[in-house]
Amino acid sequence: MSFRATPSAFAKKTKTPPPDDTGMESSYLKGLGEKQTPVMVRLFSGETLYGWIEYYDLRMVRLTREGVPNLFIFKHEIMYIAEDSGRQPR
DSSP: OOOOOOGGGSOOOOOOOOOSOOSHHHHHHHHHHHTTOOEEEEETTSOEEEEEEEEEOSSEEEEEOSSSOOEEEEGGGEEEEEEOOSOOOO
């Protein structure tokens, strides 16, 4: 009788890491833009911007605002985008 185990018997079963991109970003931004949903955009610099998303692509988002110039914002500068449920004082 042999007690020798094969290397595969002790091999660790590692979990597959979650994907970096789920593909849901574009559908979320598209939905916000089609409905002209008011959004709050928080930048890594700490600045908060309000408006609605008119256009987006792989690298940037166009934020349309009332009474002030519209902005093209690079995505790498955005911390997060959230729906603006209650209008905050600007």
